[in-house]
Amino acid sequence: MISTTTTADDAPDASTSASDSSSVAAAPRPQVGASGGTDRYLPEHPTPVIECENVDIYYGAFRAVHDVSLVYGRHEITAMIGPSGCGKSTVLRSLNRMNDLIPGARVTGKISYHGQDMYGSGVDPIEVRRRIGMVFQKPNPFPKSIYDNIAYGPRVTGMKVDSMDDLVEEALRAAALWDEVKDKLKQSAYGLSGGQQQRLCIARTIAVRPEVILMDEPCSALDPIATARIEDLMEDLRKDFTIIIVTHNMQQAARVADRTAFFTAQAAEGTGDRTGQLVEFDLTSKIFSNPADRRTEDYISGRFG
Numbered sequence: 001m002i003s004t005t006t007t008a009d010d011a012p013d014a015s016t017s018a019s020d021s022s023s024v025a026a027a028p029r030p031q032v033g034a035s036g037g038t039d040r041y042l043p044e045h046p047t048p049v050i051e052c053e054n055v056d057i058y059y060g061a062f063r064a065v066h067d068v069s070l071v072y073g074r075h076e077i078t079a080m081i082g083p084s085g086c087g088k089s090t091v092l093r094s095l096n097r098m099n100d101l102i103p104g105a106r107v108t109g110k111i112s113y114h115g116q117d118m119y120g121s122g123v124d125p126i127e128v129r130r131r132i133g134m135v136f137q138k139p140n141p142f143p144k145s146i147y148d149n150i151a152y153g154p155r156v157t158g159m160k161v162d163s164m165d166d167l168v169e170e171a172l173r174a175a176a177l178w179d180e181v182k183d184k185l186k187q188s189a190y191g192l193s194g195g196q197q198q199r200l201c202i203a204r205t206i207a208v209r210p211e212v213i214l215m216d217e218p219c220s221a222l223d224p225i226a227t228a229r230i231e232d233l234m235e236d237l238r239k240d241f242t243i244i245i246v247t248h249n250m251q252q253a254a255r256v257a258d259r260t261a262f263f264t265a266q267a268a269e270g271t272g273d274r275t276g277q278l279v280e281f282d283l284t285s286k287i288f289s290n291p292a293d294r295r296t297e298d299y300i301s302g303r304f305g
C-alpha cells in the first residue's frame with residue numbers, strides 16, 4: 001500500500017511480489033531479433049504497475065491532456081514519444097503526483113499504482129514520490145558532496161539504514177558510477193561531468209529504493225557517449241525497476257523501450273487549444289515497423305512533428 005511507513009528493506013524484490021508468477025521478470029527472455037528495444041520475450045499485455053484510465057490533466061481551465069488510458073508494465077521500459085507540447089511531461093509528472101506541486105494543475109480519471117487509486121484520499125504524495133522516483137532533463141545534483149547527494153534521500157525520508165556507506169556504494173554501483181567517484185566521495189557533485197551528474201541523479205533516485213523510475217528526456221543535455229552509458233544503464237536497471245521515459249529521440253525509444261506510447265496534440269474547434277492525446281500504444285517493434293495509426297507513421301517517418 002502506498003501509505004505504509006518506509007523501511008530500508010521494502011525495496012522492490014522480485015522474490016516477494018504477489019504478481020511475480022505472471023511478471024515479465026519470471027518469463028524467459030530469448031533474443032528474438034534486433035528490431036528495436038524489444039529484442040526479448042514480452043507478453044502481449046504488460047503486468048500493470050501504474051495504470052491510467054481515462055485521464056484528463058488540466059492547468060487551470062486549460063485541458064492539456066485528454067482521455068489517456070495506458071498501462072505501464074512491471075520490469076519494462078515504456079517510452080512516451082510525440083511532438084512538443086503533446087503532454088508527455090504532463091502525463092509523466094502525473095504518475096508520481098509531481099503535478100500537485102504546480103498551482104492549478106488537476107487530474108481527472110483514475111491513475112492507480114498496484115491497483116490503488118494514487119489520488120485517493122489518505123494517500124501520501126511524499127510516499128508516492130519515494131516509490132515512484134523521477135530523473136529530470138537537466139542533471140540537478142544538490143550543492144553537496146557526491147556522498148551527501150546519495151545519503152540525502154534516505155536521511156530525510158527516515159529510512160532505516162544499517163550502513164549509509166554501504167547504501168551509498170550500492171546506489172552508485174547500480175548507477176554505474178562507483179568506479180569513477182569512489183575516491184572522491186566527499187568532493188562536490190558539481191565537479192562531475194554532465195553525464196556523471198545525470199548518473200549521480202539516477203543513483204540518488206535509486207537510493208530511496210523506489211519501484212518505478214520516471215525519466216523526462218534524461219539524455220537531452222548529454223553527448224552521445226554519455227547518452228549511450230545512460231541507455232546501457234537503463235537496460236541494467238530494468239532488472240530491478242520499472243522505467244518510464246519521455247524522449248524526443250526516436251532512435252533512443254527504439255533502442256531502449258519495450259513498449260512505446262505515441263502522443264499527439266489536436267487543436268480544439270473554437271478555442272484552438274491544443275490538447276494532447278494518446279494515439280497508439282504497443283510493443284516498440286510494432287510502433288516502429290508497423291504502426292496501426294497513420295499519425296504514428298507520419299511522425300516516426302519524419303513527415304510530421
Ligand SMILES: Nc1ncnc2c1ncn2[C@@H]1O[C@H](COP(=O)(O)OP(=O)(O)OP(=O)(O)O)[C@@H](O)[C@H]1O
Pocket residue numbers: 059064082083084085086087088089090091102274276
Ligand atoms: N506548468 C504549466 N502551466 C500551464 N501550462 C502548462 C504547464 N506545463 C505545461 N503546460 C502546457 O501543457 C501542454 C503540454 O505540455 P508538456 O510540457 O506536457 O508537453 P511535452 O509533450 O512534454 O512537450 P516537450 O516535448 O516540449 O517537452 C502545453 O500546451 C504546455 O504549454
Ligand SMILES: [Mg+2]
Pocket residue numbers: 088089090246
Ligand atoms: Mg516535456
